Amino acid sequence: MKDNIKKVLLLGSGALKIGEAGEFDYSGSQALKALKEENIHTVLINPNIATVQTSEGVADQIYFLPVTPYFVEKVIEKEKPDGIMLAFGGQTALNCGVQLYKSGVLKKYNLRVLGTPVQAIMDTEDRELFVEKLNEINVHTIKSQAVENIEDARRAAKELGYPVIIRAAYALGGLGSGFCDDEKQLNTLVEKAFSFSPQVLVEKSLKGWKEVEYEVVRDRYDNCITVCNMENFDPLGIHTGESIVIAPSQTLSNRDYHKLRELSIRIIRHIGIVGECNVQYAYDPNSENYRVIEVNARLSRSSALASKATGYPLAFVAAKLGLGYGLFELKNSVTKTTSAFFEPALDYVVCKIPRWDLGKFRGVDKELGSSMKSVGEVMAIGRTFEEAIQKGLRMIGQGMHGFVENKELVIDDLDKSLRQPTDKRIFLISKAFRAGYTVDQVHELTKIDCWFLQKLMNIINTANELEAWGNNHTQLAEMPTELLRRAKVEGFSDFQIARAINYNGDLEDGIMMVRNYRKSIGLVPSVKQIDTLAAEYPAKTNYLYITYSGIEHDICFENDKRSVVVLGSGAYRIGSSVEFDWCGVQALNTIRKEGYRSVMINYNPETVSTDYDMCDRLYFDELTFERVMDIIDLEAPHGVIVSTGGQIPNNLAMRLDEQKVNILGTSAKYIDNAEDRNKFSEMLDRIHVDQPEWQELTSMEDIDKFVQLVGFPVLVRPSYVLSGAAMNVCSNNEELVRFLELAANISKKHPVVVSRFIEHAKEVEMDAVARDGEIIAYAISEHIEFAGVHSGDATIQFPPQKLYVETVRRIKHISREIARELHISGPFNIQYLARENDIKVIECNLRASRSFPFVSKVLKLNLIELATKVMLDIPVEKPSKNLFDLDYVGIKASQFSFNRLQKADPVLGVDMASTGEVGCIGENTSSALLKSMLSVGYRIPKKTVLLSTGTQRQKADMMSAARMLVDKGYKLYATKGTYLALAMNGIPSTLVYWPSEEGNPQAIDMLHSHEIDMVVNIPKNLSERELTNGYKIRRAAIDLNVPLITNARLADAFIKAFCTMTLDDLKIRSWAEYK
C-alpha cells in the first residue's frame, strides 16, 4: 500500500435519480474492490440499500445515512478515517465533499482527500474559475457569463445573442438548464435555475455542432492517457445523457481525434486531476473549431460507459491512483500481463441508447433538450454500426424490434418532430426514410451527421429488399443467402426478418422458422471477446459479445453442463432498477461459490452484474428469446435462472421451456399460472383465498354493469394505452369516462381489466423463498401509505410495526397455501391488502421482487443466496432468524425525479413514478423514517408549512399532525377547505388562495418568494379543476425545490417524526451495529 493510508471513507450517491443512477454503484463497487486489494479498511456512506456496494463484504463498515455534510461529518467524527474519496458517488458526493472542505471539516479531522484535490474540483465546477483556468492554457470554452440575478441574466443573453443556454452551476445532469430562444423563455428558466443554485450561467448556444467526449486518466507522476472517446449521434443541444452515443468516434479523422485528445491531456494536467475526468467538446462539423463544454472531475455516467465499452476499469484504476500509484505500476486487468498505462483499441463499435419512461407521467414535456430525462440506458456491441444500433433499439425495451419492422408510429407533423427531438426521434427517422425523405433532407432537419443517417438508410434498404422478396416468395430456402446474411450482419432479428417477408401466421412461429432455417445453413453468430487490445495480445477475458461479422468464436465451450446462466434485468426503468442488479449479482456469487460456472447475460452499462469479474462469463448482449437461445445453444448449460432479473427474464420462461431449456426453480408452467390473471384467479378461488373482485371487460356497458355491482372507486387497467399512465383509479363516473375516452381504447381486441378498489386498506408485502412448495424463509413488510400508491413508490417498513398479529398469521397461512399450490422453488413475492383482518391477494410474482435487497439487508439474511441454492438443488436449512426478533426498524423510501421531468404532475398513483429508493435503519419507525426521508432529499422545514389536504377524511387524518406542527412553533398556511377544517379544530393557520381564486396571498406567489418550507398537497380527486389547481401548486413546489408530500399517511408519519425528534437524536450507527 502507498502513503500509509489505513482507513478510507467513500461517499456513495444515494438513491437512483435521473442524472445519477446505477453507474455510481458500479464505480463505487470498483473503488471499494481496489481498496480492499490494498487491505485498507473501508467505510461507506450510502443510503441506497438496493445497491451491490452496500452488500456484505464489499465495504468494511456501511452507513445507510444521507450523503449530506451533517451526517458525513458525524461519521467522520465516529470513524476517524485517514482519507476520503469523493469521486465515486457522482455529483452528490462531490458537492458534499466541496461543502465539507469549505466548512473546514476535512481540515478539522485531518482528513486527506485521495485523488483529485478539492481545489481542482472547484475549478471545474465553478464556471468562471473554469473558463479562467482554461484560458491560461489557451483552450477555448463556450462563451458564457455567470450571473447571480435575473437582470444580469437578461443583459448577458442580449449581449451573447439568442438562442442561449441556461445552466445552474453545481447541478447534476443539467438540472435546471435549458435553451431559450427569447427573453420570455429566459425569464421562466432562469428563475427555476436560481432555485437550484445561487449562480446561473448564460451561454451562447452552439446547436448543431458535434458533441464528443474523452475519458482521461492522470496519475500523480503526470502520466496521462485517454481511455476512450465517444461521439454523440445527436448533435449539440441534447444533453449527453439523452443522446445516443457511439464509441469510439466514427466521423472524426485522425487530425480531429488527436487534436481533441491532445487538448484533453493539456486540460487534465493543468487542472491537476489525479484519477479520472471526462472532457466534453462541441466540435464544428465544418472545420477544426472546438469548444470545451465541461469537465467532470469525477467518475461519471460516461466513464461507466467507457469502462464497459473498452474493458478498461476506470473506477478501479482511479481509486488506485488516488492511493498514490502510478499507472505504470498497475496491470491491465483484462490481459493481466500488459500495463494499465495504455489506451484501449476497440475492434467493435458500441452504441449507447437512453431509455425514457416519459409515458408514465401525466403532462410531462417530451421534448429532449439540455436537461436529462432518461431513466436508464443500454449498451449494444457489434462489428457494424447497423448491428449495434438495431441491437440497442431492441434492448431499450419499448416494444421496438430494431430500426425497422416496428409498430407504425402516428405523428402529425413529421418535419417538426424531426426538428424538435423527442424520445421517439430515431424511430421517426425510420418513418421519414420510409416516406421517401433523403439522407440530406433528414440531415437538414436533425443536423445528425450524414454518416449515421446513411448507415440507417442501409438498414431501410435491406428491409425493402426483404419485403420485396417476401412479396413473391414464401419459402425461406429460396432466399439468396447473401441477402439473409446481410440482414443478420446489419442486426436484423429473426422477428424482423419474419415480419419483413410477411410471414403468414403467428410471428412467434415465424421466429422459429427463420431460426431453424438459418441454423440449417450454418448462419449462426460468433462469440467475440472484448480484450482492450484488439487481439494484439492473448487475453483470457470472459467479457463477450455476439456478432454476425465473424467466422469463428474466440472461446471454446466445455459442454460439461456446469454452466448456470443468469438472465439480467436489462435497462433501468421505472419499476426495474438496481435492486434486480443486486439480485443478479447475489445469484452469480452463489453459483460460483457452489462450484458452477456463472454466466451472465445483460446489457446495461450502469450495472455491477455487467462487470466482467463478477462472473465466469459475461455475455454483454440482448435478452431476447433469439439471443438467449443462441447463447444456450453454445453454452449447453446445466440450467437457466429467470427469477432474479425482474420481469424481462420472467417473461421468457414459457418460451424457453418450450425449447426444452432447463429453467431452474419454479417451473415455467407455474410461473404462467401466476402471471395469467385468469389462471391465478381460478386457483385462488379453488384454495378459498380472497381477492378484490375483478373482470376483464370489452365494452362500456359491461363496465357500467360491473361498477354497479362493486361500486366506486375502481381500478382500471387497459390492455392498450393511448397515452399517459397504464392504470388508473376512478372514483366516479365522470372520471371513468374521461379516462377511458382519453387514455385508453376498449374493444374485443383490447379488453380492460376493472377491479374493485379497496380504500383505506393497508398494503402488505410477502417476500419469501420456497423449496418444492414449502416456504423456508420469508419477510413481511408493511406500507406506510394506504393501498393505492404503487408498491414501488410506497414507503415500506420492515419488520411491520402496526399489523395485527392475526393479520400476519393469516398472511403467512395464505402464502403457504399459494406456495404449495404453485410448487414454488425459489424467490417469490405476494402483495396483500389488509383491512381489519380481512386479507385479499392483489398480485403474486414467482420471482425476486424489488424489495428483496431491502428485506435481506435489514433481516441480515440473504434471500437470493438462499433461493439460488434452492434452485441449484443444494440442501439448505431453514434459517432460524425471525423478523419479529429484530430490535430495529428498516424504512424504504422512494426517490422521485419530478424536478427533471418538466411539467409532469408530481402526484402518486397506482402506476409507479419513482426512479430510486433508499433504505435506512433506526431504533424505531420515526428515526428510520427521518433518515430515509432526508436521504431522498426532504428537508425538515424551518418555519412554515403549506397544507392543502384533500377530502374530508384526509383532512381529518392530518389534524393531529397539524396540531403537532403548531405546537412545535411552525406557522401553517392553508388553502380554503383545509383552513376551515383546521379552524374548526382550533388550529390556527393563515388562509392562502388557489391559483383559480381571487385574493391574496396566493399560494404560488408564496412559493416563489420562498416563504414556504414544505408543501403537503393531497389531491382530492381527478376532476379538472382539482387537477389544475393542485397541479400548479405541486409543480411550483417541485420547480422551486420546496419539499412536497402528496400522501396524508406519509405526511403524518414524517411530520410526527421531525416533531418528536431532532437530528441530534438520530444515532449514527453502521449496519453491523444493528444486531
Place this chain on the structure above:
Amino acid sequence: MNKTNNKTTENGEATQATLILSDGSRFCGTSFGYEKPVAGEVVFNTAMNGYPESLTDPSYAGQLMTLTYPLIGNYGVPPFTIEKNGLPHFMESEKIHAEAIIVCDYSKEYSHWNAVESLASWLKREQVPGITGIDTRALTKKLREQGVMMGRIVFGDPDKAEQVEIPDYSTINYVDCVSCKEVIRYNEGKDKKKVVLVDCGVKDNIIRCLLKRDVEVIRVPWDYDYNVLEFDGLFISNGPGDPNNCSDAVKNLRKAMSNEKLPIFGICMGNQLLAVAGGAKVYKLKYGHRSHNQPVRQVGTERCFITSQNHGFAVDNNTLNNDWEPLFINMNDGSNEGIRHKHNPWFSAQFHPEAASGPTDTEFLFDKFINLFKA
C-alpha cells in the same frame, strides 16, 4: 458541407475477393478497391483511425495492411493538396505504399467536411486492392499466434483466379524502393541550422515537425554519403522492410559518428540503423507493433508515453555495448523502444514522435534534438 455518396456499388454485386495466407488458410470477402492480384507480408494495425496517413506511410511498402477496427472509410479521403514546401497537406507521402488494405466493414458512404472522395475511389485511382467483409479479428489472432506471414489477394473464384508470385519480403530492399532519388532541400536559408535527413522512406510529418522548428532540412537518399555536406544535425528516418538490407546507410552513419559532437536522432528504422551502427543487433518481432496505443517508459524515470508505432523489427537490448543504453522500453513486452549514447548527443526512438497518425505526446523529442544544436 457534409458530403455523402449515396450510390451502392457501381455494378450491383461486388466482386469476390479472397486473402490466401502462406499456410493455405483463406479469408473470403468482397472487393472495394482496385482489382489486381497482389502479394505481400500480411500485418495488422490496431489503430482506430488514420487510414489515409497509414496507407501513405512508406513503411507499409510490401505489406497487406489489416485494420482491426472494423468500420473503415467513414470520413472519406482528404484532398491531395500541396503545401508551399512541396509536402502534401494531409498525407504522409505522395502515394499509397501499402500493397492492399483488409477491413471488416468498409463504409461506402463517408462524411467529413475535408473529404473529397471515398476510400474506394482513391484505392481504385492508385490501383490498390481493398477487401471488406473479413473477420479481421480472426485474421489478427492467426497472425498473433503464428507470426506475420506472407499472403496474397485474389479476385473471383479463388481456385481459378490469377495469382502473383509471393515475394521474399526479407530480401527485398524496400527502403531503396521508397527513398527519394535525389537530394531535396526544404526551408533553405543562409542563417538556418541544417539537418540532414536520411530518407529511408520518411513520413512527411517528420519533415513537417523539423520545419516547424525552423531548420533547413536536406533530405537525402538512403544510401547517399552526406558526410561531404555541411550540416548541424543528422536525422535517420523510418522506413520499410528489414534494416539488415541497409548496410550502405549504416556505413555512412558510422562515418558521421566519427564526429562525437554531431547531434543524431533517429526514428523507427532510424533507431534500428543507429543501433546497428553502434554495434547492436536487430531481430524480427513475431508480429510487430502497429498501433496508436503502445505504452513506453523512459528508462530510469516515472515518465510514460502513449506512442504511435509501426515496426516489425526491434533492437535487441542485450546486444547494446557499454557506450549505449536503452532510452525507452515497451511496457507491454519489454522490447526496445529507443536508445541513447551515454556520452555523445545520439539518440533515437523506435516509435513515431511525429505521430500522423496517432498520439502526439512525444513530439517534444524533436525539440530535444533541435536544442542540441540550436540552443
